[in-house]
Amino acid sequence: MSETALDLSGLWQLATSDGKHACIAAIPGDVHSALHVAKIIPDPYFGRNENDVQWVAEADWVLTRSFSIDHLEGDWYLDIDYLDTVAVVFINDIPVLSADNCFRRYRxxxxxxxxxxxxxxxIVIHSSIKAGAERQARQPFYVPYSTGNSPIANGNMLRKPQCHFGWDWNIAIAPLGLYGTVAIRKLDPARIEHVETEQYHHSDGRVTLKVKATLFASQPAVTPVYFTLDGERVRLDCGINAGETNITHVFDIEDPKLWWPAGSGEQVLYSLSVEVPGEKVEKQIGLRTIELLTDADEAGSRFAFKINGREIFCRGANWIPADAVFSRSSPAKTEDLLQSAVDAHMNMIRVWGGGFYEPDWFYDLCDRMGLLVWQDFMFACNLYPCTEDFLENVGHEVEYQVRRLSSHPSIALWCGDNELVGALTWFEESRNNRDRYLVAYDRLNRVIEQGVKRAFPQGLWWPSSPASGYLDYGDAWHADGSGDMHYWSVWHENKSFDNYRSVKPRFCSEFGFQSYTSLPVIETFARPEDMNIASPVIELHQKNAGGNERIAGTMFRYFRFPKDFANFVYLSQIQQGLAIKTAVDYWRSLKPHCMGTLYWQLNDTWPVASWASLDYGGGWKAMHYMTRRFFQPVAVAAIPSEDGAKLHFSVVNDTADAVTIDLSVFAVTLDGERKQISSVEGLCGPDKAETLTSLSVSDIADDTLIFWVFSTSNGMSGEGHHCKSTYKALDLAPSGLMLDVKLMDDGSFELVVGARGLALFVMIESHTAGRYSDNAFDLTAGAQRRVIFTPAMRLPSGTVPEFTLYDLYSCQAMR
Structure with a gap:
């Protein structure tokens, strides 16, 4: 150790409080992973092992280790965060901390x-199951939780990730552990509690950056404080008090370079540091202005983000924790997931309110990548206590998290919760006594709002998601005139994909459709005999009630049923992509009425059937390849008119410059022959959506599909097709797919895919992990597509992966 700090991460002793089970645990880490490594429990993700590890969360667990300190002069403190969750810390059998909030830092x-x-x-960690029941029993009235999401009860009583108790995409094992810092430090003479910034952008282009350092000392002292911004270093010798002291310095930036979201400009970051003897805090600062426009209009009121004076259409997805258990996650894995978002032309993610406030490095990645962050506070789909102790705990949580994160340029919005207003209608207790539970909700929401405004007055606040507006407790699932919307009627109400075109959201922050995870991922948790959608293992890895039936029922609506399990998995991913494409294409065409689409969800926490576009492990499902096309900043989509008589070709331009579009439209027969029926050149202005041309649907033969290709003056291009009726009505001819594979000098592989007939939704798959330059594409007769496959890790010399080709004809053909 140094003379002033001792890092206690590393190997600890782990045991149940009764000593029945014991092993070594790596900290930071979680209990389940330690037990699995020690072979005390099986892999919770495999087969039906979830059922066999439930006892872990029912036990109290003890973490123990020893350490040495030679010189004890001065004041010492414990520095600990991400402690999950109800725990008492002892040093030499003396209690030094009683913690009950995973989202707070304790010192x-x-x-x-x-x-x-x-x-x-x-560290004695109390069972969350027992702690939740104990706290529920102490409430002045029963506080309901979503039993549909959480098979483990009373998670709403505890300040820990709500998805730990299960969700309609998550394993339910109530993990526990210590996931962050654990260190012993000397106060000599002061420590840095927070470094916060405020920006003031002047009309002449200058930016004033106000930096506030909050120091903590046990007694009055004089200490040097160093402020550094991109090489400009200032020393202040400051007198500090016992307790907290705020030290402020102002930097004037004469010729600032602004930070922009991905696709709209550069992500310029300035290096800021604040230093006192023995400690240095470093941050990266992006200079930008941001507004949330909610002004009234004819339809209701707007919901649009304006950054550096320019309105930005938000293209993105919802983020959930990178893994169901901490020890299986890593910064590298998370970076890969976020990079996949950027690679699919996303510029925003929503950190959903049932998981974690992510660590600082997560937001650093978003800063560097240009991913705006819609940041929920960690309340989701339940009702919550409003007792003084609970609200005081939440107040500390909000203050800490906002002060920790507010300097990140990526954070666009602070949102009070996920779906708590809607939850008021989900439970018999709150339906029968809405006033009681509404008042309880308002007290909680007000604590969060006031905490944000005290800690970061410049921050943008939104009360809940979805919400039609401030103090509006209406139905934001179906009302589309104002605020943000969660539109779940297609999935949860089993409506057709066309139903997405029945609403005109101002900003849709949740909508989704399920698919199965890819076959190579399924094979990591299921045996060959389990490969059936009705098998117990496959059903256990489907957490949404009725989800498998809905996937299958949708196939009956649109497709001929696939011939085997592998093709069922493939087709589920294609229909998922079609569902989300239908919504995004239409809502983008409404710009500027609609200014954001964040689908549910980007990633998975474990291998499961879900709404994610990325597999557990980070592989791209078919939908993510489709997302890269329909989220392209300049895109062309075929949108049927409301009466169904016309097919409009809508172009959307999310760039700041006008673009010229060259569009060619073809009629394609079922054997893959194509005939050009129109060629159009048009101009689309900056940040606009316009109709380029239209076709009469009556002119499209029943046995014909409409294909199109386009290119733009800024170098973007794309393609697509439109099916007049349903795919099951098409008597497709054999596609005749062919594949040629060639190893490249850099270790990647060139795949040339050809077709003798019409091949719709061609999907390439391999058990070798990696990324394809293109996938889920169409081929007409005689066409070829060159695809580069880059393995996740370079393969041994001479090794060539095996590839499987899927397409719609082969998926359903029995001959």
Whole structure:
């Protein structure tokens, strides 16, 4: 250790409180992963093992390790965060901390508990199941939770990730552990509690950056404080008080370079540091202005983000925790998931309110990648207590998280919760006594709002998602005139894909459709005999009630049923992509009425059937390849008119410059022959959506599909097709797919895919992990597509992966 700090991460002893089970645990880490490594429990993700590991969350667990300190002069404190969740920390059997919030940082003084030489730290983590039940019993009235999402009860009583108790996409094992910092530090003479910034953009282009450092000391002292911004270093010798002292310095930036979201400009970041003796805090600062436009119009009121004076259409998805258990996640895996979002032309993610406030490095990645962050507070789909102790705990949580994160340019919005207003209608108790539960909700929501405004007055606040507006407790699932919308009628109400065109959201922050995870991922948790959608293993890896039936029922609506399990999985992914494409194409065509589409969801926490476009592990499902096309900043989509008589070709331009579009439209027969029927050149202005041309639907033969290709003056291009009726009505001819594979000098593989007939939704798959330059594409007769496959890791010399080709004809053909 240094003379002032001792990092306690590493190997600890883990045991149940009764000593029945014991092993070594890597900290930071979680209990389930330690037990799995020690072979005390099986892999919770495999087969039906989820059922066999339930006992873990029912037990109390003890983490123990020893450490040495030779010189005890001065004041010492414990620095700990992401402690999950109800826990007591002992040093040398003296209690130094009682914690009950995974989302807070704790820094108790431990000077009196330390002894020279050998010391022992012990962390007793109480079962979340027991703790939730105990706290529910203490409430003045029953506080309901979503039993459909959470098979483990009373998670709403605890300040920990709500999805730990299960969700309609997550394993239900109530993980516990210590996932963050655990260190012992000396206060000599002060520590840095927070570094916060405020930006003031002047009319002449200058930016004033106000930097506030909050220091904590146990007694008055004088200490040097260094502020550095991109090489400009200032020393201030400051007198500080016992307790907290705020030190402020202002930097004037004469010729600032602005930070922009991905696709709209560069992500310029300035290096900021604040330093006191023994400690240095570093941040990256992006200079930008941001507004949330909610002004009234004929339809209701707008919901649009304006950054650096320009309205930005938000293209993105919802983020859930990178893994169901902490120890299986890593910064590298998370970076890969976020990079996949950027690679699919996303510029925003929503950190959903049932998971974590992510660590600082997560938001650093978003800053560098240009991913705007819609940041929920961690309340989701349940009702919550409004007792003084609970609200006080939440107040500390909000203050800490906002002060920790507010300097990130990526964070666009602070949102109070996920779906708590809607939850008021989900439970018999709140339906029968709405006033009681509405008042309870308002008290919680007001604590969060006031905490945000105190900690970061410049921050943008939105009360809930979805919400039609401030203090509006209406139905934001179906009302589309104002605010943000969650539109779930297609999935949860089993409506057709066309139903997406029945609403005109101002900003849709949730909508989704399920598919199965890819076959190579399924094979990691299921045996060959389990490969049936009705098998117990496959059903256990489907957490949404009725989900498998809905996937199959939708196939009956649109497709001929696939010939086997592998093709069922393939087709589920194609129809998922078609569903989301239908929504995004139409809502983007409404711009500027609609200014954002964030689908549910980007990623998975474990291998499961879900709404994600990325597989567990980061592979791209068919939908993610489709997303890269329909989220392209300049895109062309075929939109049927409301009466169905016309097919409009809508072009949307999310760039700041006008673009010229060259569009060619073809009629394609079922054996893959194509005939050009029109060629159009048009101009689309900056940040606009316009109709380029139209076709009469009556002119399209029943046995014909409409294909189109386009190119733009800024170098973008694309293609697509439109099916007049349903795909099951098409008597497709054999596609005659062919594949040629060639190893390239850089270790990638060139795949040339050809077709003798019409091949719709061609999908290439391999058990070798990697990325394809294109996938889920169409081929007409005689056409070829060159695709580059880049393995996730370079393969041994001479190794060539095996590839499987899918397409719509082969999926359903029995001959």
């Amino acid at each position: 108790p003084d431990i000077s009196a508990a330390l002894q020279p030489g050998e010391n022992t730290i012990r």
